[in-house]
Amino acid sequence: METILNWIQSHIDIIYIVILSVFLGIEVIGRVPSVLHTPLMSGAIAINGVVIIGAIIVMGKVEPGNYVALIIGFLAVILGTLNVVGGFVVTDRMLEMFKKKK
Amino acid sequence: MELSLLTVCYLIGSLTFIIGLKMLSHPDSARKGNLVAAVGMTIAILGTIFLYEEEGKKLGNYSWIFGGLFLGTVIGVLAAKKVKMTAMPEMVSLFNGMGGACAALISVNEFGHISKMLTVSTADIPGWHTTIIVSPEESVNMIGMVITIFLGLIIGTVSFAGSMIAWGKLNGKVKDFAFPGQQVFNLILLAGTLITAGYLAFNLTANNVILFYIIAIASLIYGVLFVLPIGGADMPVVISLLNSFTGVAAACGGFLYDNQVMLTGGILVGAAGTLLTILMCKAMNRSLTNVLIGSFGGNKSSASAAQTGPQGNYKEISLSDAAVCMCYANKVIIVPGYGLAVAQAQHVCHELEKLLEEKGVNVSYAIHPVAGRMPGHMNVLLAEADVSYDKLQEMEQANDEFKTTDVVLVLGANDVVNPAAKTDASSPIYGMPILEVEQAKTVIVNKRSMKPGYAGIENELFFQPKTSMLFGDAKAALQKLVAEIKSL
Incomplete structure (x- = not known):
């Protein structure tokens, strides 16, 4: 029990971030018109490409001789980049359509 | 110093995500919001590559990292640029x-x-x-x-x-x-x-x-x-x-x-x-x-099996009748649905709209929130075909308009115009807000066949006296319709 409390204590800032982010995420898109559901989802998908940062860190820490880890990390970087770049470009293309005639 | 710089990069990144999402949920600022988030993401990624260190050690394997980033970017941009709107x-x-x-x-x-x-x-x-x-x-x-x-x-x-x-x-x-x-x-x-x-x-x-x-x-x-x-x-x-x-x-x-x-x-x-x-x-x-x-x-299967609705009589309409009917109307509302998206009929649909407008008909589109394959999908599709933004009406707006409308042309939509959602409490879609097209004087429904839509239920709209069916693939049917109207 005490160890768990200690764990919470030492990760308290992260726990705060999580709780506040949950409410922020809900608040921030609360009043979106249904027309924008698809672009918003697509934009959100681009944002969850932040996972690329984890992939970069993993990749950068792999010792040069470890080819299995290098290849897995390399794949992760490619996939993460696809998510980020593709996501933002597709979203932009969708929104471009909306703007043209506004 | 470098590590604290990285913290600032991450702070900027987090902020842009929040602001970006906020802006993405308003039509006017949406595109900028996407850009804002993209810039923040770039800052966070570059910061990680050059500033990140763990126990005093910087990241290695730069060639692998940049190789991956490069490959991912090229494939991502190409895929995203090339993909068809549909x-x-x-x-x-x-x-x-x-x-x-x-x-x-x-x-x-x-x-x-x-x-x-x-x-x-x-x-x-x-x-x-x-x-x-x-x-x-x-x-x-x-x-x-x-x-x-x-x-x-x-x-x-x-x-x-x-x-x-x-x-x-x-x-x-x-x-x-x-x-x-x-x-x-x-x-x-x-x-x-x-x-x-x-x-x-x-x-x-x-x-x-x-x-x-x-x-x-x-x-x-x-x-x-x-x-x-x-x-x-x-x-x-x-x-x-x-x-x-x-x-x-x-x-x-x-x-x-x-x-x-x-x-x-x-x-x-x-x-x-x-x-x-x-x-x-x-x-x-x-x-x-x-x-x-x-x-x-x-x-789904059991729902459609349970549904033994009466297969009433429906009537078909010929192309020339449909053309005349629409040409001499004052106000026409087009209801696009899944069928339009599948047939990629948005361009010819826009052509029809222009043609009718030239003849003095007031044409607009009624967009159900879940029409097509995704919410907002129809808007994107029609925008691609250069349909003007202010011709698109949202559901509430359109439902007020139907009363004064002469002809409603339903293009491959089914469940979103099914009156059972309002009248039949046992229907699986009961309570779903629908486009009340049956209030218009005439309804022309273009479908490929009499098959039920996604929800697997019959649509009594098709059997109503004011409704007539125009069978065929949306694109082919519209092309013929356009040709017919031109020759009038």
Whole structure:
């Protein structure tokens, strides 16, 4: 029990971030018109490409001789980049359509 | 100095994500919002590459990192630029799956590190943490870390597998599939996976490392089975849900590396994605659990079997009659649906609209919130064909207009104009807001056949006296209609 409390204590800032982010995420898109559901989802998908940062860190820490880890990390970087770049470009293309005639 | 600079980069990144999402939810600022988030992401990525250090050591393997970034960017841009507007939803699903896979691969590599530590230590002592670490506090930290790795693996893999199936369903390569007792099997599989992961987190030894890969495979199977029974028309909701899964998987990475931008970005998307999923469900008058368990898809056959509605008489309309009817109307409203998207008829539809406008007919479009394959899909499609933004009417607005409308042309829409949603309490779509096209003087429905729509139920609208049917593929039918009107 005490160890768990200690764990919470030492990760308290992260726990705060999580709780506040949950409410922020809900608040921030609360009043979106249904027309924008698809672009918003697509934009959100681009944002969850932040996972690329984890992939970069993993990749950068792999010792040069470890080819299995290098290849897995390399794949992760490619996939993460696809998510980020593709996501933002597709979203932009969708929104471009909306703007043209506004 | 450099590390604190990195913190600032991450701060900027988190801020732009929040502002970007906020701006994305308003039509005027949406495009800028997307750009803002993209800039923030770039800053965070570059910051990580050049400034990140752990225990005083910078990251290595730059050539691999830049190679991956380069390849991913080239493929991503090409794919995103080349994809047809109609295929956009499945593209989005594909990208989401990539993110999930990325999160899962991170977990695989991180677990590789840990399992190495296990093999060098005396592995046969039970209770894995005692083999590497002494203090109980550290062991709690290690268990926390392993749990995070497992969560990242499971959620990421489910998101990846699910997104791939959703992608396949949207482009028609994967058909609906369900076997009896699938829901129960899915639940058992999920529970089994989670229990195994929980057990492994506390009892990891060099001997049961293999369980990690079994968990990965089980998650993969679960992701596939989770999405398979759900009907193609529900995919938007599923993708939105998987989007929030990927967000949570990314947040697991944030936990692992104590990385604020991954944490805020991931949780933000996780929460926003969940809300968005619920909003989409609401637009279809379904509950999230209903979609989650996939009972709509599963019960679809029984719903249509139970429905023994009278196959009344419908009447067909000839092309020339339809042409005359529309030409001499004062006001025409077009209701586009799934059929228009499938047939890619948006351009010829716009042509028809222009032609009628030249003849002095007032033409507009009525867009149901869930028309097409995704909420807002019709707007994007029609915008691609240069249809003016102010010709599109939202449902409430359109429902006021129908009373004064002479002709409503329904193009491949079915359930969203089914009056049973208002009148028949036993109907599966009862309570769903619909476009009340039956209030117009005449309704012309273009469909390929009399087959029921996605919900698998008859539409009494088609049998009403003021309704007439114009059978055929939306694009072909509209082309003929345009030719007919030109020759009038």
